[in-house]
Amino acid sequence: MDIIRSTYYPLPIENVDTDQIIPARFLKATTRDGFGENLFRDWRYKSGDSNKPISDFVLNLPQYKGEILVAGKNFGCGSSREHAAWSLLDFGFKVIVSSFFADIFKSNALNNGLLPVQVSDSFLKKIFALDSTALLTVTLETQTIVIEESGETETFEINNYKKTCLLNGYDDMDYLLSQIKQIEAFEALQKLVPIN
Amino acid sequence: MGKTLFDKIWNSHIVKSIPDGPSVLYVDKHFIHEVTSPQAFSGLEKRGLKVFRPKQVVATADHNVPTHDQHLPIKDELSRIQVKQLVDNCANHDIELYGLGHPYQGIVHVIGPELGITQPGMTIVCGDSHTSTHGAFGSIAFGIGTSEVEMVLGTQCLLQNKPKQMRINIEGRLQKGVVSKDIILYIISKLSSSGATGHFIEFAGEAIRALSMEARMTICNMSIEMGAKGGLIAPDKKTFDYIRNRRFAPVGNDWDEKLEKWKKLFTDKDPVFDCEVNINASDIEPMITYGTNPGLGIAINNAIPELDSIDDEGEQQNFMKALGYMNFRPGKSLIGTPIHHVFIGSCTNSRIEDLRLVASVIKGKKKSEHVSVMVVPGSQQVARQVYAEGLDKIFIAAGFEIRQPGCSACLGMNEDKIPEGEYCVSTSNRNFEGRQGRGARTLLASPLTAAAAAITGVITDVRELMEADDCR
Numbered sequence: 190m191d192i193i194r195s196t197y198y199p200l201p202i203e204n205v206d207t208d209q210i211i212p213a214r215f216l217k218a219t220t221r222d223g224f225g226e227n228l229f230r231d232w233r234y235k236s237g238d239s240n241k242p243i244s245d246f247v248l249n250l251p252q253y254k255g256e257i258l259v260a261g262k263n264f265g266c267g268s269s270r271e272h273a274a275w276s277l278l279d280f281g282f283k284v285i286v287s288s289f290f291a292d293i294f295k296s297n298a299l300n301n302g303l304l305p306v307q308v309s310d311s312f313l314k315k316i317f318a319l320d321s322t323a324l325l326t327v328t329l330e331t332q333t334i335v336i337e338e339s340g341e342t343e344t345f346e347i348n349n350y351k352k353t354c355l356l357n358g359y360d361d362m363d364y365l366l367s368q369i370k371q372i373e374a375f376e377a378l379q380k381l382v383p384i385n
Numbered sequence: 386m387g388k389t390l391f392d393k394i395w396n397s398h399i400v401k402s403i404p405d406g407p408s409v410l411y412v413d414k415h416f417i418h419e420v421t422s423p424q425a426f427s428g429l430e431k432r433g434l435k436v437f438r439p440k441q442v443v444a445t446a447d448h449n450v451p452t453h454d455q456h457l458p459i460k461d462e463l464s465r466i467q468v469k470q471l472v473d474n475c476a477n478h479d480i481e482l483y484g485l486g487h488p489y490q491g492i493v494h495v496i497g498p499e500l501g502i503t504q505p506g507m508t509i510v511c512g513d514s515h516t517s518t519h520g521a522f523g524s525i526a527f528g529i530g531t532s533e534v535e536m537v538l539g540t541q542c543l544l545q546n547k548p549k550q551m552r553i554n555i556e557g558r559l560q561k562g563v564v565s566k567d568i569i570l571y572i573i574s575k576l577s578s579s580g581a582t583g584h585f586i587e588f589a590g591e592a593i594r595a596l597s598m599e600a601r602m603t604i605c606n607m608s609i610e611m612g613a614k615g616g617l618i619a620p621d622k623k624t625f626d627y628i629r630n631r632r633f634a635p636v637g638n639d640w641d642e643k644l645e646k647w648k649k650l651f652t653d654k655d656p657v658f659d660c661e662v663n664i665n666a667s668d669i670e671p672m673i674t675y676g677t678n679p680g681l682g683i684a685i686n687n688a689i690p691e692l693d694s695i696d697d698e699g700e701q702q703n704f705m706k707a708l709g710y711m712n713f714r715p716g717k718s719l720i721g722t723p724i725h726h727v728f729i730g731s732c733t734n735s736r737i738e739d740l741r742l743v744a745s746v747i748k749g750k751k752k753s754e755h756v757s758v759m760v761v762p763g764s765q766q767v768a769r770q771v772y773a774e775g776l777d778k779i780f781i782a783a784g785f786e787i788r789q790p791g792c793s794a795c796l797g798m799n800e801d802k803i804p805e806g807e808y809c810v811s812t813s814n815r816n817f818e819g820r821q822g823r824g825a826r827t828l829l830a831s832p833l834t835a836a837a838a839a840i841t842g843v844i845t846d847v848r849e850l851m852e853a854d855d856c857r
């Protein structure tokens with residue numbers, strides 16, 4: 190992942206929780222695949238799980254497409270279900286833009302190569318005001334998001350370590366596994382006694 | 386400069402720190418359940434790894450299990466496969482499983498403490514956001530995602546940045562009819578559902594010290610509902626007494642040694658918190674939520690706020706969307722609103738003390754005819770206690786249905802769901818849209834307030850029922 194240049198889906202709703210992103214009744218799978226089908230299930234389809242689209246929900250509006258979702262503040266609050274990140278990725282999103290992210294969602298997203306881009310409230314408003322053909326460019330290397338039409342730019346924060354991981358395609362697990370000797374030494378030092 | 390309780394535990398669990406990056410944090414205890422672990426095990430197997438420290442992992446089946454006829458095979462095929470996968474993974478990796486049918490089975494955050502597995506000074510994680518519950522024992526406990534579950538299974542460690550720290554001091558005494566659930570709903574209504582994001586919270590003060598361990602768990606449980614990474618409370622004599630003699634509590638010399646260490650777990654004088662909040666316990670009244678996040682709560686006798694009392698435009702939209710979903714109007718009181726269901730359960734309020742509170746309100750009374758009431762004990766041990774104390778008779782005489790342990794209608798994953806459009810007063814922790822079933826309308830409240838609504842069939846100030854009882 191480095192540069193994503195794409196149109197976007199606007200979801201100007203605050204506190205989008207993980208129960209909205211993927212309701213619990215769809216968490217029964219034991220693999221990571223296929224969750225995109227039920228992304229925003231109850232906002233996207235009529236009740237009765239009948240697959241009848243709710244026509245005015247943004248994912249069902251034909252004019253919107255792209256790899257970026259732009260949402261209101263406190264995106265991803267609620268449960269720790271990583272299925273939320275998996276369902277967004279499976280649908281085709283690579284970047285989520287919001288003015289605030291919940292903690293566990295943010296780390297789940299980063300652990301799966303889905304980039305959370307936190308912008309200011311005013312920048313978010315500007316994006317929401319654009320039309321469906323507007324392009325956004327997110328560059329991880331420079332930590333910038335640009336509204337192509339106007340050239341307006343904001344930088345976003347990302348932990349340096351995480352950035353290196355994303356740019357090079359390695360993950361926390363690779364790092365932790367390389368530290369096993371140190372972890373064992375730590376255990377020995379603590380004289381850790383398992384308690385059951 | 387003094388150290389905080391959090392600092393003390395955190396610092397003693399750092400294996401190493403990456404310059405300009407996160408730290409490798411050692412995890413003492415790892416709880417797993419059927420919903421967020423299967424992909425972690427398959428990830429591990431893909432890398433050709435075994436679980437690194439299986440003795441430090443404890444498993445149960447709770448989210449996706451039926452709450453009746455638990456001795457029969459699970460009817461729903463996907464649920465059955467998921468639970469079976471947990472059984473197989475635990476067998477293959479030598480992990481202790483308290484699965485369906487086991488006398489210790491129950492909601493993961495209920496069984497950890499009741500078995501004495503949860504202890505002060507520990508780092509504890511689970512692929513579930515309400516892992517914060519275990520912080521009530523003076524431990525650093527927080528929820529993680531499935532990739533992180535895999536990391537802990539594989540290395541017993543996580544990469545973590547140190548969170549900011551907040552202290553919430555609650556001084557003074559609670560009014561009658563006000564319990565710990567009201568304290569935490571009150572705090573969240575003040576701080577909002579994102580107000581503590583990025584922080585670890587220490588709950589402190591006279592009102593917290595006065596609470597029982599189970600009441601403290603309810604508070605820490607809902608720390609996540611204001612976005613906090615977790616919440617913790619300094620251990621004290623109550624904590625130690627609660628743990629002593631439990632199934633996995635230390636014994637003999639080991640107990641003495643541990644106890645000496647636990648007694649040092651408190652925040653020093655002159656600590657530096659990033660943020661401190663002071664609350665007066667006597668200001669707190671029985672609480673209820675009216676919206677679709679736990680921050681949208683009010684004292685039960687107050688009216689829902691007016692739209693113009695909210696400054697932020699986004700929050701106004703949020704508020705109106707929530708009221709639209711709930712079919713409530715600004716400025717209106719909820720008292721007297723008819724409800725259809727009462728759910729007594731979840732890792733927030735399904736322990737024996739919670740069920741005793743419910744029983745104290747309903748004893749000798751019958752539920753309202755148009756309300757269905759489900760009581761779901763948090764664990765097999767709690768369920769056995771219910772029967773041993775004869776609470777079952779009180780529930781049944783009142784027309785309540787007692788189910789078998791599990792998460793049940795807290796998250797609407799199994800068949801225990803609230804029908805579309807109907808109101809449920811729930812002792813659980815989330816009132817999100819559809820949380821208890823598509824279109825379900827959830828009002829979060831304490832076990833006392835839930836019990837009162839069950840009896841009257843409408844939103845009721847429990848203190849009125851209690852006063853009437855006092856006069857009899």
Ligand code: SF4
Nearest residue numbers: 515731732792795796
């Ligand atoms: S009871 Fe509810 S909140 Fe608690 S662990 Fe189960 S689903 Fe999560």
